[in-house]
Amino acid sequence: MRFVQFLFFRHALEQYLSFQYAPLEETFFKGIYKLMPGHMLLYKNGNYEIKTYFKTKLTPSKWNRKTNMDQLRSQLAEILRDSVKxxxxxxxxxxxxxxGGVDSGYLASASGADQAFTVGFDEGDRYSEVNKAAKVAEKAGLKHHVKIISKQEFWDALPDVMYHMDEPLGDASAVALYFLSKEAAGHVKVVLSGEGADELFGGYNIYREPEALKKVAWIPFVLRRAVKKLAAKLPDVKGRDFLIRAGMKVEERFIGNAYIYCEKEKAQILKNKVTGPSTQEYLSQFYEELESENRGSLQDMEKMQSVDLNYWLPGDILQKADKMSMAHSLEVRVPFLDKEVFNFAAKLPKEAKIAAGTTKYIFRKAVSEFLPQETNERKKLGFPIPIRVWLRQNDWYQMVTDLFTSKEAEEFFHTEKLLQLLNNHKDKKADNSRKIWTVLTFLIWYDRFFTTCSK
Incomplete structure (x- = not known):
């Protein structure tokens, strides 16, 4: 039975291992499909059809020296104010x-809310934004609720988190959102959340990569491609990844904000031969449509944004926010994804997003009056989760070892390869935390749905 199930969803697993979420229309469950974002299903007289009613599309204006940044900042500030209202x-x-970041800090401060909610970890400031969030709360006069998540609580919650996600998700911040939603639900029924700002306004540090790669753009691409092949054979030393990525087109190197297992790595850990399309092949039609619709006018950074807006944002970011909040009957509202905000952001030139050595440039300018200066100037950190640390500690190491050598793991993976990833991480030979976590959460999800439920 399980082998038949594996044959059915092996392609879903292959894509999941790279994206860390399930990007396919076909789910891990036989006969169940997703209605993809921006689509509607029309049913009449026993028949149905699926139509597209909205497509996320960037239409950036041309940048020139006459572009008035102050005017853009003022317009954006007003649009954001109206959306939050x-x-x-x-x-x-x-x-x-x-x-402790810009997006949620602005919403908490500008909205007029009375209460704000933060989670953190007792693993030092690197993995806790509680103190930074407290400064924003103090400036805005908010009643600040804080939940510190223990290592054991985090682990114990994993089966429930995977159950509420429906399909596996390799994003560790989903667990933090689970506890954050639980904390908020004890006090309010509705919260504002900052999803969407990074994708719309260019907030991810990876969006700066095309500018960095311009340093070697004068070298003919055929030579860069040759250097890439040589660099791929080198040990994992500083500068190696840069040389590799410099020899790749954006369509080859970028599948979204998460790229966990490349094709070669998937082939090494999966017990059965990889038979589905590569991640690049999966996205090739999307990239081709981008090129055709925009007549080649989009810059690499804007292509990266487009991928994230269409895949990463709905597949990971909004998915976990929606399902972790629903697990606690909490309504989450996302003002940055208001249609008027999107319409404005879609037209912004790249230079209004990546500028002055920072990301989300025009957005930071528009919200600066509501935030402490140090908050507004902080680099994008994501949701810092200490799994990197915990996976090197004996208790978690042993629990993960048990999962990686389980019967379920042996059905899908070469377990000796999984243990090699885990041991190299524990011995600090490499940071394999995200690779380990992606497999770990799949196994916990699989056990929750196909082992525990069948008992």
Whole structure:
């Protein structure tokens, strides 16, 4: 039975291992498909059809020296203010999620909410934004609720988190969102959250990569391609990845903000031969459509944004926010994804997003009055989760070892390869935390749905 199930969803597993979420329309469950974002299903007289009603598309304006940044900042500030105002309309109190970053800090401060909610870990400032969030809360006069998640709580929650996700998700921040939603649900019914700002306004550090690669753009691509092949044979030393990526087109190197296992690595750990399309092949039609629709006018950074807006944002970011909040009957509202905000952001030139050595440039300018200066100037950190540390500690190492040598693991993976990843991480030979976590969460999800439920 399990082998038949594996044959059915092997392609889904192959893509999941690279994306860390399930990007396919076909789910891991036989006969069940997703209605993809921006689509509607029309049913009549026993027949149905699926139509597209919205497509996320960037239409950036041309940059020139006459572009008035102050005018753009003022326009964006007003559009954001209007969106937040409308998202605060409710018959019940609306709170706000609050990290130490710009997006949630702006929402918590500008919304007029009375309560804000933060989670953190007792693993030092690197893995906890509680103190940074507290400064924002103090400036805004918010009642600040904080939940510190212990290592054991985090582990124990994994089966429930995977159950509520429906399909496996290799993003460790989903567990933090589970606890954050639980904390907020004890005080309010609705919260504002900052999803979407990074994708719309260019907030991810990886979006700066095309600018860095311009340093070697004068070298003919055929030579860069040759250097890439040589660099791939080198040990994992500083500068190796840069040389490799410099010899690749953006369509080859970027599948989204997460790229966990490349094709070669998947072939090494999966017990059965990889038979589905590569991640690049999976996205090739999307990239081709981008090129055709925009007549080659999009820059590499804008192509990267487009991939994230269409895949990463709905597949990972919004998926976990929606399902972790629903697990606690909490409504999450996302003002940055208001249609008016999107329409403005879609037209912004790249130079209004990546500028002055920072990301999300025009956005930071538009929200600066609501935030402490140090918060507004912080680099994008994501949701810092200490799995890198915990996976090197004996208790977690042993629990993961048990999972990686289980019967379920042996059905899908070469377990000796999984253990090699784990041991190299524990011995600090490499940071394999995300690779380990992606497999780990799949196995926990599989056990929750196909082993525990069948008992």
């Amino acid at each position: 409308h998202h605060m309309l409710s018959d019940v109190e609306v709170g706000a999620f609050l990290s």
